[in-house]
Amino acid sequence: MxxxxxxxxxxxxxxxxxxxxxxxxVDNPYYFQILSMIGIHALLALALxxxxxxxxxxxxxxxxxxxxGAYASALLSARYGLSPWLALPCAMLAAGLVALVVGYPTLxxxxxxxxxxxxxxxxxxxxxxxxxxSVTGGASGFVGIPPLGLGGRALLDVRSYYFLVWAVVLLALxxxxxxxxxxxxxxxxxxxxxxxxxxxxxIPTSRLKLQVFVxxxxxxxxxxxxxxxxxxFISPDTFSFIVSVKLVTMVVIGGMASIWGALLGAALLTLxxxxxxxxxxxxxxxxxxxxxxxxIFLPQGLTRGIxxxxxxxxxQSERAARPAD
Amino acid sequence: xxxxxxxxxxxxxxxxxxxVIALGFSILFNAxxxxxxxxxxxxxxxxxxxxxxxxxxxxxLPLALLLSAAAVGGVGFLFQRLAIxxxxxxxxxxxxxxxxxxxxxxxxxxxxxxxxxxxxxPSFTRKASVEVAGAVLTSQSLVIIGxxxxxxxxxxxxxxxxxxxxxxxxxxxxxxxxxxxxxxxxGMVLLAFVxxxxxxxxxxLIIAxxxxxxxxxxxxxxxxxxxAAMLGGLGSLxxxxxxxxxxxxxxxxxxxxxxxxxxxxxxxxxxxxxxxVRPSGLLGNRSVQRF
Numbered sequence: 001m002x003x004x005x006x007x008x009x010x011x012x013x014x015x016x017x018x019x020x021x022x023x024x025x026v027d028n029p030y031y032f033q034i035l036s037m038i039g040i041h042a043l044l045a046l047a048l049x050x051x052x053x054x055x056x057x058x059x060x061x062x063x064x065x066x067x068x069g070a071y072a073s074a075l076l077s078a079r080y081g082l083s084p085w086l087a088l089p090c091a092m093l094a095a096g097l098v099a100l101v102v103g104y105p106t107l108x109x110x111x112x113x114x115x116x117x118x119x120x121x122x123x124x125x126x127x128x129x130x131x132x133x134s135v136t137g138g139a140s141g142f143v144g145i146p147p148l149g150l151g152g153r154a155l156l157d158v159r160s161y162y163f164l165v166w167a168v169v170l171l172a173l174x175x176x177x178x179x180x181x182x183x184x185x186x187x188x189x190x191x192x193x194x195x196x197x198x199x200x201x202x203i204p205t206s207r208l209k210l211q212v213f214v215x216x217x218x219x220x221x222x223x224x225x226x227x228x229x230x231x232x233f234i235s236p237d238t239f240s241f242i243v244s245v246k247l248v249t250m251v252v253i254g255g256m257a258s259i260w261g262a263l264l265g266a267a268l269l270t271l272x273x274x275x276x277x278x279x280x281x282x283x284x285x286x287x288x289x290x291x292x293x294x295x296i297f298l299p300q301g302l303t304r305g306i307x308x309x310x311x312x313x314x315x316q317s318e319r320a321a322r323p324a325d
Numbered sequence: 326x327x328x329x330x331x332x333x334x335x336x337x338x339x340x341x342x343x344x345v346i347a348l349g350f351s352i353l354f355n356a357x358x359x360x361x362x363x364x365x366x367x368x369x370x371x372x373x374x375x376x377x378x379x380x381x382x383x384x385x386l387p388l389a390l391l392l393s394a395a396a397v398g399g400v401g402f403l404f405q406r407l408a409i410x411x412x413x414x415x416x417x418x419x420x421x422x423x424x425x426x427x428x429x430x431x432x433x434x435x436x437x438x439x440x441x442x443x444x445x446x447p448s449f450t451r452k453a454s455v456e457v458a459g460a461v462l463t464s465q466s467l468v469i470i471g472x473x474x475x476x477x478x479x480x481x482x483x484x485x486x487x488x489x490x491x492x493x494x495x496x497x498x499x500x501x502x503x504x505x506x507x508x509x510x511x512g513m514v515l516l517a518f519v520x521x522x523x524x525x526x527x528x529x530l531i532i533a534x535x536x537x538x539x540x541x542x543x544x545x546x547x548x549x550x551x552x553a554a555m556l557g558g559l560g561s562l563x564x565x566x567x568x569x570x571x572x573x574x575x576x577x578x579x580x581x582x583x584x585x586x587x588x589x590x591x592x593x594x595x596x597x598x599x600x601x602v603r604p605s606g607l608l609g610n611r612s613v614q615r616f
Contacts, residue, residue, distance in 0.1 A: 288430025
C-alpha cells in the first residue's frame with residue numbers, strides 16, 4: 001500500500017471543496033437533483049471503471065445491477081417494511097450473487113465473453129422488471145419508496161441528500177484508489193496488459209477478474225439504492241440496455257483506467273442531455289455524433305486526450321522558442 | 326398438434342429474419358473481429374427506405390427493393406470510411422463504442438427523416454396463404470424463408486468458389502498473412518462492411534410487411550440477431566442460419582406454450598445458456614481459449 005502523500009491528497013482536497021461549495025451555494029431543488037444524479041452516475045462509472053479500466057473486461061449490462069439494487073431495496077422497504085439501511089446489504093448481496101452467476105463461467109474464457117453474458121443478463125433483468133408486474137409494478141413502475149432517514153430524522157431535504165450521495169462517492173473514490181495502488185491493483189493491471197503473462201507470474205487471473213466484477217456489481221447496487229430512495233419511484237426504463245451503454249460511454253469518454261476520468265465522464269454525460277434538450281429532435285443525432293467524434297479523435301478518452309494535446313502544444317512551443325540553428 | 330404446427334411456422338418466419346441479421350453479424354465479425362452494434366439500425370433503414378420508395382413513391386417493387394438495399398449498402402460504406410477507418414489505434418473497446426454511437430446516430434436520423442410514426446407495408450405477393458395440415462403459412466412467410474435459403478446458398482458459393490470470397494476468408498484467418506500474399510486487406514474490410522450492411526438492409530426489406538416499421542425497430546432485432554449468431558457460432562455461415570431458425574422456433578414455442586411475457590427473454594436466456602455450455606456456438610469452429 002502506498003501511503004497517502006501530500007501530492008495524492010491535492011485532487012481530493014479540490015474535490016471536497018468543489019462539492020462542498022456547490023452544496024452550500026446552490027439553492028434550487030432541480031439543480032440539486034441533477035447534481036445528485038451526477039453523483040449516482042459517478043458511482044456507477046467508478047464501479048464500471050474498475051472492471052473496464054483495470055480488469056480489461058467490458059460489461060454491457062451494468063444497469064441490471066443498478067436496477068437490482070434499486071428494486072431490491074424498494075421492495076424490502078416499501079412492501080415488507082424493512083428499514084432501508086437493512087435493505088441495502090440485502091440489495092448488495094442480491095447484485096453480488098447475480099454477478100457471480102454470470103461471471104463465473106464467462107470469466108474463465110479469454111476474450112469479451114463477459115460482455116456478451118452481461119448483455120444477456122441485463123436484458124433478462126430488464127424483462128423481469130417489466131413483466132413480473134405483481135412484484136415489480138410492471139412497466140408503469142414501482143411507487144411509494146420511503147425516503148432515507150439518518151439518526152431518527154428523515155432526509156427529505158434535497159441538500160442533505162446531495163451531501164449523502166457525494167459522501168458515498170468520496171468513499172468509493174478513496175476505496176478505488178487504494179485498491180488500484182495495492183498489490184491487487186497491480187495484478188489487475190497486468191491482466192489488462194497481458195493475461196498470459198499475468199498467469200505466468202502466478203496471478204490467479206480468472207479469480208481476480210471475478211472478484212472485481214462482483215465488487216463492481218455491488219457498488220452499482222449501492223448506486224441503485226441511492227437512486228430509488230432519492231426519487232421515490234422507479235420504472236424499468238431507468239435500467240434498460242441503453243442505460244448500460246451510457247455507463248460504458250461515461251467510462252470511455254472520461255478515460256479508462258482513470259478514476260477522475262470516470263467522474264468527468266459521468267458529469268459530462270449527465271449534463272449533456274440537459275444541454276441537448278435545446279436541440280429538441282436533433283438530440284439523438286447530436287449525441288451519437290459527439291460519441292463517435294470523441295472516440296475517433298481522442299480514443300484514450302477526454303482526460304488522457306486533453307493531457308496529450310497539452311503536452312504536444314508545449315513541445316511545439318518549446319521547439320518554436322528554441323533559436324533556429 | 327395443429328396449434329404447435331402454427332407456432333412452428335411463425336417461429337420459422339421470425340427465425341429466418343434473425344438468421345439474415347445474424348449472417349450480417351457473422352460476415353463482419355469474420356473479417357474484422359468487430360461486433361457492430363449499429364447492425365440493427367441497418368435493418369431499420371432498409372425497412373424505412375422501402376416504406377418511402379414503394380408505399381410513398383410507388384416505384385415498382387423490384388426497383389424499390391434494389392434501391393433500398395443499395396442505399397443501406399451506401400450507408401455501410403460511409404460508416405466504414407468516415408467512422409471506422411479514421412481511427413488510428415483501433416482498440417477493440419473504442420471501435421465498439423463507435424458502433425454504439427453510430428447506432429444512436431442512425432436512430433436519431435431515422436426519427437428526423439421518417440418521424441416517430443410507425444408504417445405498415447403490404448405483402449410482396451398477392452398469392453393466397455398456403456394451408457398445411459390445418460396451419461396457415463402466409464405468402465410473405467414463404468418469401469422470407471425462401472430469401473434466407475437463397476441468401477445462404479449465394480454466400481456459401483461466394484466464400485467457397487469466387488476469388489474475392491476466398492480472399493475475404495483469408496483475411497478472416499489472418500489479415501496480416503493475407504496482406505502479405507497481396508490481398509488488399511483494407512479493401513476486404515470495406516467490402517465486409519458493405520456486404521454486412523446490405524444483408525442487414527435485406528433483413529429490413531423482408532420483415533417490413535409483417536411488422537410495423539418505425540425508427541426504433543432496429544435495436545431489439547439487432548440484439549436478437551446477435552444472440553442467434555452467438556447461438557450458431559459467431560463467424561460461421563450455416564451456424565448463423567441454424568441459430569436464427571432455432572431461436573425463432575424456440576421463441577415462438579415459449580410464447581405459445583409457456584408465457585407471452587417470455588418472448589423477448591428467450592433469446593437472452595439462450596445466449597446465457599450457450600455461454601455456459603458451448604461458448605463457441607453450435608457450429609462454431611473457432612476454439613475458445615480457456616485460461
